Amino acid sequence: MYSQNNMSFMPEEDLLYTILADMKRTVREYTTATTESNCPSVRQMFTDLTNDTLRLQGDLYHLMSQNNMYTAPTKALRIDLDKQIQEARKTQQECQQFIQQKSSSAGVYGQPMHQQGQSTHQSNPYYM
Template sequence: MYPQNNMSFMPEEDLLYTILADMKRTVREYTTATTESNCPSVRQLFTDLTNDTLRLQGDLYRLMSQNNMYSTPSKALRIDLDKQIQEARKTQQECQQFIQQKSFAAGGYGQPMHQQSQSSHQHNPYYM
């Protein structure tokens, strides 16, 4: 399809960067589809697609970084990360309390919500 003299239609680095950017966009689209899905099986499908695409994106990023095709962002201070995590957990807890209050008021009688274990992120290789 392309000439055999190692010339492609665009430099490999540009092609990989384009693919990486498309994977980021795809993850956003899958995440939106997941959050808007009403059917549990469709929601699970988009959750699986999101996770698979995140793994591929992470693999491609590492490959590009190892080959000096993508500069790594500056390292974040642990205290800043901890602060963001704490704020996200507080927001999540407030949302869960709000939902439980509204469920109780609507006749759901405050059935416990599914809570994700805080330790679940410890086994995720992409979690910092």
């Protein structure tokens, strides 16, 4: 209908921006589904869907950027990025320590076993 009169539903830039925003939302939904999946095959399916959608979103962003339809945000300061990375690493390490502490201190029927001399600080080989 619209194409016959050379009219479009909405301007191409607005349509592409809407699709881009929907892809971002879809990635968030797939990520949530991945983290809440108990079945390994379902988890893998949502991981694959997330990755495919991220690739499509990146391609669309690149196309829009090349055509001056999307302005990239300003560059972040390295010090701000480093601070965020350090905070994320600290949080991840604390979570790993908590999980390890809870899984190693639970005895029979969930009763804590008192372990003397065991340090609660565990080094993480993946992070500084």
